[in-house]
Each structure stands twice: as C-alpha cells, then as structure tokens.
Amino acid sequence: MSECILEMRNITKVFSGIKALNYVNLRVKRGEIHALCGENGAGKSTLMKVLSGVYPTGDYEGDIVFEDQVCQFKGIKESEKLGIVIIHQELALVPQLSIAENIFLGNEIGTYGVIDIDETIKQTDTLLEKVGLDEQPSTLITNIGVGKQQLVEIAKAITKNVKILILDEPTAALNESDSENLLQLLLEFKKQGITCIIISHKLNEVMAVSDAVTIIRDGKTIETLYAKNGELSETRIIKGMVGRSLDHRYPEYVPNIGEPYFEVRNWHVFHPTHTDRKILDDINLTIRRGEIVGIAGLMGSGRTELARSIFGKSYGTKITGQLIKAGQEIHLSNVKKAIDEGIAYATEDRKGNGLVLIESITENMSLASLKNCSRGTVIDENEEIKQAELYKDKMRIKSRDVFQEVESLSGGNQQKVVLAKWLLSQPDVLFLDEPTRGIDVGAKYDIYLIIQEMARAGKAVCIISSELPEILGMCDRIYTMNEGRITSETLRGEATQETLMENMTNKVGV
Numbered sequence: 001m002s003e004c005i006l007e008m009r010n011i012t013k014v015f016s017g018i019k020a021l022n023y024v025n026l027r028v029k030r031g032e033i034h035a036l037c038g039e040n041g042a043g044k045s046t047l048m049k050v051l052s053g054v055y056p057t058g059d060y061e062g063d064i065v066f067e068d069q070v071c072q073f074k075g076i077k078e079s080e081k082l083g084i085v086i087i088h089q090e091l092a093l094v095p096q097l098s099i100a101e102n103i104f105l106g107n108e109i110g111t112y113g114v115i116d117i118d119e120t121i122k123q124t125d126t127l128l129e130k131v132g133l134d135e136q137p138s139t140l141i142t143n144i145g146v147g148k149q150q151l152v153e154i155a156k157a158i159t160k161n162v163k164i165l166i167l168d169e170p171t172a173a174l175n176e177s178d179s180e181n182l183l184q185l186l187l188e189f190k191k192q193g194i195t196c197i198i199i200s201h202k203l204n205e206v207m208a209v210s211d212a213v214t215i216i217r218d219g220k221t222i223e224t225l226y227a228k229n230g231e232l233s234e235t236r237i238i239k240g241m242v243g244r245s246l247d248h249r250y251p252e253y254v255p256n257i258g259e260p261y262f263e264v265r266n267w268h269v270f271h272p273t274h275t276d277r278k279i280l281d282d283i284n285l286t287i288r289r290g291e292i293v294g295i296a297g298l299m300g301s302g303r304t305e306l307a308r309s310i311f312g313k314s315y316g317t318k319i320t321g322q323l324i325k326a327g328q329e330i331h332l333s334n335v336k337k338a339i340d341e342g343i344a345y346a347t348e349d350r351k352g353n354g355l356v357l358i359e360s361i362t363e364n365m366s367l368a369s370l371k372n373c374s375r376g377t378v379i380d381e382n383e384e385i386k387q388a389e390l391y392k393d394k395m396r397i398k399s400r401d402v403f404q405e406v407e408s409l410s411g412g413n414q415q416k417v418v419l420a421k422w423l424l425s426q427p428d429v430l431f432l433d434e435p436t437r438g439i440d441v442g443a444k445y446d447i448y449l450i451i452q453e454m455a456r457a458g459k460a461v462c463i464i465s466s467e468l469p470e471i472l473g474m475c476d477r478i479y480t481m482n483e484g485r486i487t488s489e490t491l492r493g494e495a496t497q498e499t500l501m502e503n504m505t506n507k508v509g510v
C-alpha cells in the first residue's frame with residue numbers, strides 16, 4: 001500500500017472553451033487533512049467534482065489514481081462505492097424530511113421495500129453521537145441551523161464507509177463555534193484514519209488543521225506545502241493564491257470625512273409576524289459624507305434587520321422613527337422609493353435576494369439602474385453592455401464575457417456582480433451586508449478598494465460584518481449591536497477585537 005491514497009494527474013477540464021483546469025496535479029497522503037486553497041474561480045470545486053464523478057470519465061482529461069488503481073467514474077455512485085464522498089458547497093438535504101430520513105435517503109434500511117423504522121432510528125442515533133449532534137432523529141431539517149445541517153451531511157457521509165471525505169467550503173456559512181466543532185470532528189476522523197480534503201478561504205482554519213495545503217491559481221497547481229516541513233504560513237499561502245504579495249490585508253487609505261449625511265433617529269421595529277416582539281429598540285446612528293461606518297454584532301443582534309427596515313421597510317412592522325438625508329427627512333415606504341432616494345442595500349444572501357441567477361452579468365448589473373441606461377422606457381443595450389464591461393474590468397470579475405450567466409460564476413465573482421449592480425445605481429448611501437463573506441483574500445482586497453473609492457467620492461458607507469478584523473481594518477467609526485440595540489460607538493484606532501466583543505455581548509445601551 002503506497003503512502004499516497006490519491007493522485008490526480010494532469011487533470012484538464014474545459015467549459016465551453018474555457019480551461020477551468022489546466023494540467024492540475026494533486027497528491028494526497030493516506031490519513032492526512034489536505035487543504036485546497038485558491039481564489040474564487042481558481043478551479044477547486046471543479047477539481048473535486050472531477051474526483052467524485054460529478055464530471056464523469058470522458059468529460060475531462062488526465063488520470064485519477066485511487067489506492068494505486070486508475071479509476072474511471074461514470075457518476076458519483078461509483079466513486080462513493082470506493083469510499084470517496086463529497087459534501088458540496090450547497091447542502092443537498094431535503095428540508096421537509098427528518099434527519100433520519102435524510103441520512104438514509106436512497107439507502108433505506110429494510111427488507112422487501114419496507115423501511116425498518118426502529119433500525120433506522122437506532123443507527124441514526126449512533127451516527128449523530130459520532131458527529132456530536134444532539135438532536136432527535138425525527139427532527140425536521142428545516143428546524144435546525146446550517147451548522148447542524150452540515151453535521152447531518154457528514155453523518156450521511158460516514159454511512160458510506162468513507163475513505164476520503166471531501167468538504168467544499170464547509171465553514172463558509174457557519175459561526176465561530178460551529179466551525180470549531182466541525183474542525184474538531186475532522187481531527188477526530190483523522191485519528192480513525194479517514195483522509196480529508198477541505199476547501200476553505202479561512203486561512204486561520206486551514207493553518208490550524210491541515211497537514212498539507214495545495215494551492216491552485218487560474219486552473220493550475222502552484223505548489224503543495226507541508227506543515228511538517230514548516231512551510232505553512234498565511235503569507236505564503238496568500239502569495240501563492242493571488243500571485244503577488246499582499247503586504248496589507250486592507251488597502252492604505254486616508255479618509256476625507258465631511259458633515260453628517262444620513263441619520264437614523266429613534267428607530268423602533270417589530271417582528272413582521274410576531275408583532276408584539278420588538279426587534280430593534282431605539283436605534284440612533286449617523287453616517288457622514290465620505291465615512292465608512294461599521295456595525296459589529298453577533299448573529300441575531302439585529303444588524304441585517306436594521307439595514308432592511310431602513311431600505312424601503314423591507315423588514316419588520318410597526319416601524320417608527322426618522323430617517324434624515326442631507327438634513328431632510330425622507331420616507332422610504334418601499335424599495336423603489338429607497339432606490340430613488342439614493343439608498344442601496346447589498347444583501348448578505350446573494351443567491352436568495354441579490355441576483356437573478358439564470359440571467360447574464362450585464363442584466364444583473366443593470367437591474368437597479370435601468371433608468372441610467374434607457375431612453376424613455378427602452379433599454380439601451382449597448383450602453384448596458386458598455387457599463388457591464390467597464391465594471392467587469394474594474395472589479396476584475398473572472399468570467400468568459402459579460403453575457404455569462406451569473407449562476408456559473410464562483411461566489412466571489414457573484415458578490416462582485418452584486419456590488420457592481422449597486423454602484424451602477426449611483427447611490428448616496430450604501431449598506432453593505434457581509435460584503436466579503438465566503439470570498440478569498442484577493443477578491444476581498446478588490447472589494448475593499450471599491451468601498452474606499454465610494455467613500456472617497458463622498459458617499460456614506462455602512463458595512464455590516466461578522467469579521468472583526470475586517471471592521472477594524474476598514475471602518476472609520478464602529479457601532480456594536482446586541483439584542484436589537486446599539487451598545488457602543490468607537491472611533492477607528494480606539495477599538496480592539498476585545499472591546500468590540502465585549503460590547504457585542506453587553507446588554508447596556510449607549
């Protein structure tokens with residue numbers, strides 16, 4: 001038995017003329033945790049889809065050698081049979097079925113077509129214990145959070161006698177403690193001899209658990225680094241990913257802050273359906289011209305609800321309080337009014353609310369600004385295309401052209417399209433909700449530059465982010481929120497991660 005459990009040799013995969021993978025090589029040793037790093041669109045997911053038979057033999061060039069055998073998978077069933085199991089970026093559970101039903105879906109326990117419910121429950125219990133999930137087998141998927149759903153996917157994977165577990169950005173949507181649990185579980189699996197390939201942009205996690213890191217850039221293997229040789233460092237990984245050194249994660253920038261421009265006064269909001277539940281309690285907030293203001297808070301603190309309630313009352317009921325722009329009170333009773341008043345809200349949920357996935361980059365970008373590229377009611381398509389091309393270049397969006405459907409873009413590039421859409425609407429006030437969630441360091445840097453450019457142009461910018469380093473690195477002034485209230489306000493330079501965290505969990509308002 002060789003030391004290498006898996007070798008992928010000279011893998012080349014083409015999508016309609018574009019080489020997503022170009023002679024990629026990957027060697028994974030038995031029992032190790034092997035991370036794949038690379039910018040959005042580098043080809044990581046595609047490589048793992050080749051490995052697991054999502055793209056079957058004949059669809060790509062090159063060889064997959066698993067346990068010294070050349071494999072030609074016709075579909076994922078065949079790779080699973082050998083113990084190669086992939087958990088995709090988008091979870092594939094059925095929300096209306098129970099945990100147990102999901103785990104054994106397509107693999108039911110029973111005889112003569114009759115499902116053995118007792119045995120199913122018993123086995124589910126054992127599996128849930130193994131992955132450390134404290135839930136009943138009968139609980140519906142829709143009633144548990146993403147972190148727990150991820151564990152159900154893993155429980156499902158280990159029913160399949162897994163030898164290589166592949167996780168494609170498993171922690172992108174998880175909070176810190178769920179991520180921590182998941183990583184602990186991977187270390188546990190490692191002890192049991194399971195090999196793991198993990199794709200992640202969170203370099204601190206990669207550093208914490210990986211034995212080896214392979215870096216992919218533009219569909220090519222750059223290098224593999226080994227922890228035991230002391231080769232793993234964030235700086236080295238970043239350099240490999242982006243092809244240049246980023247000395248600073250946040251671009252150097254001297255703000256030019258003007259007078260107060262957008263104000264929220266005595267803002268109260270109630271839950272849309274449980275109308276006696278107060279969600280936001282007496283929020284007061286100011287953003288100046290040219291200022292980048294941050295809102296830090298834990299999940300559920302009310303940050304997104306605040307932005308959405310301001311943005312044309314798209315969240316909440318019984319909303320009271322005032323919105324002031326340039327000294328004038330404005331009334332934003334719906335989203336159209338908000339857009340007309342120059343307010344933009346780039347949503348954290350880009351797939352759900354931010355984009356029309358089956359439409360092109362051009363069409364998505366012009367969605368919020370049709371009046372700028374139309375004469376009367378006719379859309380000037382040339383103008384629309386010209387603008388899309390300008391922003392594609394400016395934001396370094398990786399795509400074939402501006403006619404590509406956004407569905408086939410990687411996450412970071414989708415996020416850039418969302419931002420371009422709002423920039424094109426020429427807003428005065430921007431709320432950016434988790435603008436860099438799930439995207440890589442290179443693309444983050446591009447987005448930071450764009451945010452700073454907007455502030456430099458005198459716009460009032462508000463960033464909502466769960467990443468405290470990002471808030472500290474980007475914002476001139478920082479508010480913290482907890483349980484629907486603003487709990488602190490600090491200037492750049494005065495705040496630290498510790499003080500912010502303290503105020504994010506502090507119940508006393510300012």
Ligand SMILES: Nc1ncnc2c1ncn2[C@@H]1O[C@H](COP(=O)(O)OP(=O)(O)O)[C@@H](O)[C@H]1O
Binds near residue numbers: 015016042044045399
């Ligand atoms: N189904 C598809 N059709 C067309 N292009 C695709 C498809 N899937 C991926 N691509 C392209 O292949 C490249 C690699 O994508 P992907 O493997 O998803 O990157 P990563 O996972 O590293 O972010 C990107 O340029 C992406 O746009």
Ligand SMILES: [Mg+2]
Binds near residue numbers: 089168
């Ligand atoms: Mg991917």
